[in-house]
Amino acid sequence: MIDEKSTKAEVLEAINQDCDALQFASEELKGDREFMLEVFGQNSLAFLHASDKLKADRGFIMEAVKLDGYVALMYASAELKADREVVVAAVNRNWDALHCASKELQAEIRFTIAQLITGDMAKSNNTEVKQ
Numbered sequence: 001m002i003d004e005k006s007t008k009a010e011v012l013e014a015i016n017q018d019c020d021a022l023q024f025a026s027e028e029l030k031g032d033r034e035f036m037l038e039v040f041g042q043n044s045l046a047f048l049h050a051s052d053k054l055k056a057d058r059g060f061i062m063e064a065v066k067l068d069g070y071v072a073l074m075y076a077s078a079e080l081k082a083d084r085e086v087v088v089a090a091v092n093r094n095w096d097a098l099h100c101a102s103k104e105l106q107a108e109i110r111f112t113i114a115q116l117i118t119g120d121m122a123k124s125n126n127t128e129v130k131q
């Protein structure tokens with residue numbers, strides 16, 4: 001059983017069995033950047049129990065996005081869900097991460113994609129007409 005006194009090794013072993021075991025670890029471990037990246041790489045769903053400070057840390061989230069864009073963005077702070085660079089990085093790793101972005105960015109990105117598709121279709125239509 002994991003508790004406030006559990007070591008990093010004990011917590012890592014426990015999350016292999018149950019990602020929710022992290023909730024019982026010390027706040028110090030849940031806020032340890034390197035440890036949480038290791039946890040995230042081992043079981044990304046354990047990220048739910050990371051400290052709020054890490055969930056709002058742009059650098060940490062950008063690193064986590066490299067491991068699992070969808071889950072990293074899902075648990076990131078609202079501010080980071082509205083950060084264009086963070087969202088684009090997450091979507092580049094996993095298209096489904098777009099669902100975790102702020103509503104404003106979702107709409108903007110979908111609009112941009114529609115414009116690109118429409119523009120490409122218009123170009124291809126013009127090309128066909130010219131031939």
